[in-house]
Amino acid sequence: MKRLLIVHHTPSPHCQAMFEAVVSGATDPEIEGVEVVRRAALSLSPSDVLEADGYVLGTPANLGYMSGGLKHGLDVIYYPCLDSTRGRPFGAYFHGNEGTEGAEKGITSITTGLGWVKSAEYVVVSGKPSKDDLEACWELGATVAAKLMA
Numbered sequence: 690m691k692r693l694l695i696v697h698h699t700p701s702p703h704c705q706a707m708f709e710a711v712v713s714g715a716t717d718p719e720i721e722g723v724e725v726v727r728r729a730a731l732s733l734s735p736s737d738v739l740e741a742d743g744y745v746l747g748t749p750a751n752l753g754y755m756s757g758g759l760k761h762g763l764d765v766i767y768y769p770c771l772d773s774t775r776g777r778p779f780g781a782y783f784h785g786n787e788g789t790e791g792a793e794k795g796i797t798s799i800t801t802g803l804g805w806v807k808s809a810e811y812v813v814v815s816g817k818p819s820k821d822d823l824e825a826c827w828e829l830g831a832t833v834a835a836k837l838m839a
């Protein structure tokens with residue numbers, strides 16, 4: 690059984706809606722042999738990351754960067770997981786109201802350092818997530834989970 694880890698910082702209903710749509714896509718019954726584990730970013734540990742085969746990261750944009758919660762989680766796991774998780778697929782979703790470029794750049798930089806492989810386009814949402822936005826989140830979860838199918 691493969692494992693997809695969803696690491697998220699979810700401080701609001703809009704972020705929660707995106708998170709739930711990602712989980713729904715990742716747990717679609719057509720995706721077989723993939724267990725989905727969710728972790729709040731502030732509780733992330735290196736073993737969570739080492740024991741997973743692929744990742745979805747979710748964050749709001751705060752002060753021009755990813756949330757402090759997700760940054761903390763990635764700080765905690767970075768060196769323990771460096772060189773042990775290279776080549777694993779990942780995707781990411783972002784919620785902001787003024788601009789998420791810095792958050793996207795930060796995720797790209799850290800995942801490049803870890804050697805993770807971007808396996809779906811980033812999903813970026815501003816304001817209340819529309820039906821299309823939530824479908825894009827669903828697709829994100831399903832796409833990264835499907836990558837892990839044998």
Ligand SMILES: Cc1cc2nc3c(=O)[nH]c(=O)nc-3n(C[C@H](O)[C@H](O)[C@H](O)COP(=O)(O)O)c2cc1C
Pocket residue numbers: 700701702703704749750751752753754784785786787788789816817
């Ligand atoms: C301290 C703080 C800083 C923020 N900085 C940004 C920012 O740089 N860019 C942005 O797009 N949104 C920013 N926001 C808005 C958050 O991204 C937004 O509150 C979050 O995505 C949740 O969305 P919601 O409040 O519409 O539910 C900030 C919010 C807070 C509380």
